Amino acid sequence: MKVSVIGAGTMGAGIAQIAATKGHNVCLYDSFDGAIDNAKNKLNKILNRLVEKERITDEQSRDILGRINFTEELDAIKESNIVIEAIVEDLEIKKNVFSKIENIVNDKCIIASNTSSLSIASIASACKNTERVIGIHFFNPAPLMPLVEIIPAVQTSENTIKNARAIIDSWQKTTVITKDTPGFIVNRVARPFYGEAIRIYEEGIADFATIDWAIRNIGGFRMGPFELMDYIGNDINYTVTETVFAAFYYDQRYKPSFTQKRMKEAGFFGRKSGRGYYDYSLENKPKANEDRELGKKILWRVLSMLINEAVDALFLNIANKEDIDLAMTKGVNYPKGLLAWADEIGVENVLKQLEDLQEEYGEDRYRPSPLLKRMVKENKTFY
Ligand code: NAI
Numbered sequence: 001m002k003v004s005v006i007g008a009g010t011m012g013a014g015i016a017q018i019a020a021t022k023g024h025n026v027c028l029y030d031s032f033d034g035a036i037d038n039a040k041n042k043l044n045k046i047l048n049r050l051v052e053k054e055r056i057t058d059e060q061s062r063d064i065l066g067r068i069n070f071t072e073e074l075d076a077i078k079e080s081n082i083v084i085e086a087i088v089e090d091l092e093i094k095k096n097v098f099s100k101i102e103n104i105v106n107d108k109c110i111i112a113s114n115t116s117s118l119s120i121a122s123i124a125s126a127c128k129n130t131e132r133v134i135g136i137h138f139f140n141p142a143p144l145m146p147l148v149e150i151i152p153a154v155q156t157s158e159n160t161i162k163n164a165r166a167i168i169d170s171w172q173k174t175t176v177i178t179k180d181t182p183g184f185i186v187n188r189v190a191r192p193f194y195g196e197a198i199r200i201y202e203e204g205i206a207d208f209a210t211i212d213w214a215i216r217n218i219g220g221f222r223m224g225p226f227e228l229m230d231y232i233g234n235d236i237n238y239t240v241t242e243t244v245f246a247a248f249y250y251d252q253r254y255k256p257s258f259t260q261k262r263m264k265e266a267g268f269f270g271r272k273s274g275r276g277y278y279d280y281s282l283e284n285k286p287k288a289n290e291d292r293e294l295g296k297k298i299l300w301r302v303l304s305m306l307i308n309e310a311v312d313a314l315f316l317n318i319a320n321k322e323d324i325d326l327a328m329t330k331g332v333n334y335p336k337g338l339l340a341w342a343d344e345i346g347v348e349n350v351l352k353q354l355e356d357l358q359e360e361y362g363e364d365r366y367r368p369s370p371l372l373k374r375m376v377k378e379n380k381t382f383y
Contacts (some may be wrong), residue, residue: 001167002126004029004077006097007087008039008070011114013110014142015084017043020067021143022171027076029067036070043068046143058067080105082167086114094118095126096232100335102127110164112136116187117243120153120216122182134164137184139331148173149184169173174330176323182247185319185327189338190306191254194237197225198300206289208277213288214295215302225302226277230270234263234277252364253309303341306354308369311339315371316383321382339382348376 003019005012008030016028016039047061056064069076077083083101085094094113103109112134113123124133135151148168152161161177168175178184181195183191197211206214212224228238245254260359263269263276270276278285310324319327323336342350351372358366375381 001025001082002027004080004083006030006074006083006085006101008035009086009239010140011138012084012086013039013042014140015086015114015138016068017046017064017143017170021065023067025067025069027071027080028298029071029074029077031072031074036072040070043233062206064208074100075104077101077104080109082110082112082164082175084112084114089115089117089181091118092124098123098126098133102129108132110160110167112164114138117182117240119182121155124153124155131157132160134160134172134182135180136164136168139186145331146172146174148175149186149327149329149331150175150177151180151184152177153180162174176325177325178319178323179317181318183240183244183315185313185324186331187244188318189306189309189313189324190332191241191244192223192302192309193332193357194229194241194260195255195257196261196302196305197298200301201226202257202259206294206298207286209286209288210294211298212292213290214298217290218292218295219299219303222333222335229260230276230278231273233269234260238264253367255365273297281376284358300353301357302356303345304350305366307338307342307345307350308354308372311342311372311375312369314339315369343383345379347372351376 001024001191003024004027005016006029008028012028016026020026028039030039043065044159047064050056051058051061051365055231078259082233083105085097087093087097094115098111105111107129110132115123116137120133120135124130127133133153134156135149137149137151139145139147150161150165150168166176176185182188197215200206200211201208206228212226215221215224223231238256241254241256245256248254267273268275271280274280310328313319314321321339328334329337351368354366354368
């Protein structure tokens with residue numbers, strides 16, 4: 001099989017590495033000066049590290065690199081079975097590239113986008129044969145993160161869905177099928193992890209270190225929200241929030257925060273800029289106030305908002321319940337699936353917390369999903 005990847009940046013290089021490791025012939029294309037050399041050097045380093053760690057042999061490393069054709073010629077993607085686009089997140093530029101791709105590959109070739117936030121339907125509209133266009137959304141770093149969201153557009157054929165999923169499954173990834181709606185599963189359901197944590201800070205309930213401690217140590221999440229935003233980058237994370245908010249016709253549930261906007265404006269992006277919510281030039285991290293009662297309150301508020309998003313995604317048929325839970329455990333390392341977690345806590349307790357918040361604040365942000373109410377009324381569990 002021949003796999004082509006368009007855009008040799010963070011995601012493109014990672015996807016090319018996966019495909020070449022699985023034994024496919026890969027064509028990695030980029031049009032910008034130096035991008036191809038960068039990708040080649042980066043992949044070389046990554047593979048050398050894997051050899052050092054004895055995950056692969058020297059020979060395997062050479063074979064993997066040998067299977068990748070690094071190119072600045074788009075014509076090299078000819079005869080691909082699948083093309084995965086991972087260029088800049090800009091609809092007009094993506095559409096332009098899609099129509100060029102379609103003119104080079106044969107009729108059977110699947111053309112996929114790795115977009116995080118654009119609609120697959122709008123990208124597909126640039127093609128004549130829209131049935132073969134689909135979203136295939138990897139997570140960063142692509143070779144390490146097991147989850148891949150498969151996003152059929154309204155135009156996509158059943159055959160394309162089946163074949164695209166089979167290819168990604170054969171790469172030993174966990175695939176979930178999601179509707180072509182803003183943020184797909186993960187970037188939609190995860191919004192309150194950041195938003196509600198920031199809100200708790202803005203209200204003066206606790207500082208960054210304490211909120212992170214509560215979510216990490218009491219909740220069992222691998223990272224606290226502020227550590228994670230600093231890791232992702234406040235520029236990127238804020239933009240995702242703003243995009244999702246606008247795409248949902250300004251639903252208050254997804255409202256971005258001034259706190260993070262100012263971080264972005266100040267250039268306090270996080271780890272990559274040396275400063276975000278935390279100052280990475282300091283030897284010691286600020287100390288959390290390890291008050292368990294306070295910690296539980298913080299966790300409970302963030303968790304009930306996350307569960308509400310997961311329930312609402314199910315209510316609106318964004319994906320099935322198994323896929324919603326898998327997406328959060330395999331895509332962002334949550335300690336448990338949110339719907340399974342809801343069963344464990346009791347849906348009536350989650351509903352009560354949301355109703356209390358909505359009553360206290362009078363904000364639509366806290367409105368419980370109709371499905372949550374229905375489940376409580378009917379005394380049901382998710383599993
Ligand atoms: P990046 O900036 O690291 O890489 C983009 C690459 O595309 C660059 O090498 C650039 O030279 C190239 N490029 C730009 N315009 C091009 C064109 N017209 N033709 C050919 N090459 C072109 O970006 P990154 O982070 O890899 O993101 C790529 C895509 O993947 C975006 O759609 C993004 O939303 C999505 N994505 C990003 C994730 C992340 O965490 N970085 C996670 C999942 C998806």
